[in-house]
Structures are given as C-alpha cells and as structure tokens.
Amino acid sequence: MPAAFYNRAMTQPTLDFWLEYASTYSYPAAERISTLAKNAGVTVHWRPFLLGPIFAAQGWDTSPFNLYPQKGRYMWRDLERICGRHNLPLRRLEKFPQNSLVAARVALVGFDESWGDDFSRAVYRAEFGDGRDIGDTAVIADILRSLSRDADAVLARAQTTENKARLRAQTEEAQKLGIFGAPAFVTADGELFWGNDRLEDALAWALRFTR
Amino acid sequence: MPAAFYNRAMTQPTLDFWLEYASTYSYPAAERISTLAKNAGVTVHWRPFLLGPIFAAQGWDTSPFNLYPQKGRYMWRDLERICGRHNLPLRRLEKFPQNSLVAARVALVGFDESWGDDFSRAVYRAEFGDGRDIGDTAVIADILRSLSRDADAVLARAQTTENKARLRAQTEEAQKLGIFGAPAFVTADGELFWGNDRLEDALAWALRFTR
Numbered sequence: 001m002p003a004a005f006y007n008r009a010m011t012q013p014t015l016d017f018w019l020e021y022a023s024t025y026s027y028p029a030a031e032r033i034s035t036l037a038k039n040a041g042v043t044v045h046w047r048p049f050l051l052g053p054i055f056a057a058q059g060w061d062t063s064p065f066n067l068y069p070q071k072g073r074y075m076w077r078d079l080e081r082i083c084g085r086h087n088l089p090l091r092r093l094e095k096f097p098q099n100s101l102v103a104a105r106v107a108l109v110g111f112d113e114s115w116g117d118d119f120s121r122a123v124y125r126a127e128f129g130d131g132r133d134i135g136d137t138a139v140i141a142d143i144l145r146s147l148s149r150d151a152d153a154v155l156a157r158a159q160t161t162e163n164k165a166r167l168r169a170q171t172e173e174a175q176k177l178g179i180f181g182a183p184a185f186v187t188a189d190g191e192l193f194w195g196n197d198r199l200e201d202a203l204a205w206a207l208r209f210t211r
Numbered sequence: 212m213p214a215a216f217y218n219r220a221m222t223q224p225t226l227d228f229w230l231e232y233a234s235t236y237s238y239p240a241a242e243r244i245s246t247l248a249k250n251a252g253v254t255v256h257w258r259p260f261l262l263g264p265i266f267a268a269q270g271w272d273t274s275p276f277n278l279y280p281q282k283g284r285y286m287w288r289d290l291e292r293i294c295g296r297h298n299l300p301l302r303r304l305e306k307f308p309q310n311s312l313v314a315a316r317v318a319l320v321g322f323d324e325s326w327g328d329d330f331s332r333a334v335y336r337a338e339f340g341d342g343r344d345i346g347d348t349a350v351i352a353d354i355l356r357s358l359s360r361d362a363d364a365v366l367a368r369a370q371t372t373e374n375k376a377r378l379r380a381q382t383e384e385a386q387k388l389g390i391f392g393a394p395a396f397v398t399a400d401g402e403l404f405w406g407n408d409r410l411e412d413a414l415a416w417a418l419r420f421t422r
Contacts, residue, residue, distance in 0.1 A: 058279055068269055070391040074405060081412070180281040194285060197408050201292070 020182035021100035029183040089129035099135030105158040231393035232311035238335040240394040300340035310346030316369040
C-alpha cells in the first residue's frame with residue numbers, strides 16, 4: 001500500500017466543538033459529545049466563544065429567539081423534546097440569553113487544565129437545569145467549588161488581560177470560520193456543521209479522512 | 212381492556228406536512244416523506260403554503276438566507292451534504308428564493324386529485340435539481356405535461372379567485388399554527404416540528420397516541 005495510506009491511517013481524527021454558554025442547543029451537545037466522540041474514536045477540542053459580537057455584526061442586539069418570538073417559542077418546545085429524550089433537566093429561562101462572559105473566560109482556564117469539559121457541563125446544568133444565573137460570578141464560583149477548584153484563584157486567572165484577549169481572539173476565529181450560531185462543529189478539513197442535531201454528522205465527517 | 216384503548220388503536224395516525232415550493236429544505240423532505248410515512252403507517256396530508264407573507268410579518272422582504280449571507284452559505288453547503296446522502300441532484304440557485312405562487316396554487320388543484328405529491332416532487336426536481344425557474348408559468352406547464360395533465364385546464368383552475376383565496380387561507384392557517392419556516396410538520400395533537408431534520412421525530416410523535 002502507498003505511504004499515504006499509512007499517513008492517513010495514523011492521523012488521529014479530531015473535531016473542534018464551538019460552544020457558547022448562553023446557547024440553549026449547546027447544552028445537549030455538551031452533554032452528548034464526549035461519549036459519542038469516544039465511541040467514534042474522535043478527539044474533541046472544546047472551543048468556547050461568544051455569540052454576542054457575532055450577532056451584533058448582523059445587527060442583532062439580542063438572541064434571534066427573542067427577536068423572533070415564534071422561533072423562540074418553538075426553540076424552547078423543541079429543546080424540551082430533545083432534553084426529554086436524553087433525560088436532561090430543563091427549565092425555560094425568564095432571563096434569556098444570560099451573560100456568558102465570565103463562564104467563557106473561566107472555561108478557557110479549565111481547558112488549559114483538565115476540568116474544562118466538566119465545568120462546561122456543570123454550567124449548562126446550573127443554567128438550564130436549575131435556572132441559575134450564570135452571569136452572576138458567585139454562581140460560577142459555586143460551580144468551581146463543586147469541582148473542587150480554588151474559585152478565587154481561578155477567577156483571578158480568568159479575568160487577566162491576557163485571558164480576556166484570548167477569548168476575544170477565539171471569538172474572532174469563530175467569526176472567520178463562518179460560524180453564526182452555536183453549537184458548531186468544524187472538522188480538520190474545515191467542514192462546518194451547525195446545531196446539536198448535526199453532531200453525529202460532524203463526527204462521521206471527521207472520520208472520513210482518517211479511516 | 213377499556214374502550215378507549217380500541218378507540219385509540221383504531222385512529223389512523225396522520226401528519227400534516229407544510230411545504231413551500233421555494234424552500235430548499237422542503238425539497239429533501241418532499242422526497243423522503245412518502246416512503247418514511249408508509250413504513251411508519253402514517254397518513255400524510257400535504258399542505259402547501261407561502262412563506263412570503265410570514266416573512267413579511269417579521270419584517271423580512273426576502274429569505275433569511277439572503278438577509279444573513281453566512282447563514283445562506285452554510286445552508287447551501289448543508290443542503291449539498293443532505294442531498295448527497297439521499298442521491299438527490301442539487302444546483303445552487305443564483306435567483307433565490309424563486310416565486311412559488313403559481314406552483315402552490317397548482318399544487319392545491321393536484322391534491323384535490325391524486326397527483327399533488329408527484330407534482331410537488333417534480334417542482335423541486337426542476338427547481339433545485341435542474342435549476343429551472345418555477346416562477347415561470349411555462350415551466351409549471353411543462354411539469355404538468357410531464358405528469359400527463361392538461362396544463363391549460365389545470366392552470367385555469369389554479370388561477371380562479373376561489374383557488375387563490377384557498378391558498379391565502381392555508382397560509383393564514385400556517386401562521387396561526389406558529390409556523391415560521393418550511394418544511395414544518397404538525398401532528399393531530401398540535402405538536403409542531405420544523406425542518407427536514409425533524410421529519411423522523413414528527414412521524415414518531417404522530418404514532419405516540421395511536422399505538
């Protein structure tokens with residue numbers, strides 16, 4: 001067999017998972033992706049970003065689910081069905097979208113270490129399962145403590161100028177990739193998939209060039 | 212067993228399929244629904260409607276895929292992947308959305324008889340497979356002739372005041388049901404599903420109260 005075969009076969013399949021902590025459909029995606037990716041043999045890179053600047057560039061000052069109430073009503077019902085199927089608790093939030101800035105900054109610190117995905121799932125559970133306000137730094141501190149982290153130390157690192165700039169850069173990268181909503185998945189060859197309901201397709205695509 | 216069991220068991224499961232002939236994702240849905248519904252034992256009622264008035268009520272003068280170009284680019288790529296999976300031909304249209312008014316009026320006539328679903332699939336194939344302009348009445352006439360219909364007679368019936376009013380009423384009904392995009396599926400108990408990717412879920416829901 002040609003050398004190219006071995007080179008391709010040796011490449012570890014990867015998938016970038018772009019998530020936004022205020023995003024409803026990112027919640028089931030975050031809950032589902034680790035098991036699905038493990039079973040598929042795909043390594044996932046979690047890439048937190050902010051939708052706010054991307055929405056603002058389209059002239060939106062809030063979520064399209066608020067701008068278009070019929071779409072918003074449908075989204076909550078659709079999410080209820082999805083969460084029901086996966087046994088995920090869900091509350092309809094009165095305050096939506098929540099401010100996800102601190103959560104995203106903390107997540108970057110968590111992904112430098114080993115607890116970014118646990119933190120992400122805990123944020124979504126607090127927000128959409130328990131109806132807590134993740135824009136409140138005290139809630140984020142609670143979540144960090146529940147993961148046996150030093151909340152004050154982590155929050156201090158999250159709020160450094162360098163870490164803030166890192167989140168801005170990551171959001172700009174999302175925008176350059178053509179991402180306009182969350183969750184989004186991008187394969188190593190640049191294929192973009194949008195939405196929790198495209199997670200399985202994205203994993204299958206990630207395997208195409210490596211098997 | 213209680214009588215209610217038999218009553219429910221005897222109810223034929225049904226699903227309303229709301230389709231718009233200018234809608235890209237309605238194309239794979241129209242191609243897939245008959246076989247899937249037959250296998251599931253669900254009777255489908257095809258309900259053509261127009262998205263234009265619904266978009267206009269949201270302040271849009273064209274498709275959101277034009278208003279938000281990133282979303283539009285993604286949609287065409289996503290549709291390519293979907294059509295590829297189902298072996299459906301696809302061209303990216305330069306003129307989008309097309310004027311679907313005459314197609315929808317003719318479809319109502321077709322569903323009064325037995326050829327509405329064949330006509331619908333033929334319209335989508337002409338539009339998205341062959342890149343023809345379905346806003347051109349001559350193209351609709353061609354499609355009718357390909358189905359061995361008397362094109363002039365059908366078009367005359369389609370353009371009567373009564374039939375025009377029927378399409379307006381059907382579009383108003385869609386709006387009242389909370390439909391904001393196409394395709395959409397509504398079960399007998401009023402559950403709304405939006406998008407080709409929710410077709411299987413909608414069929415499963417339609418069966419819930421009848422099995």
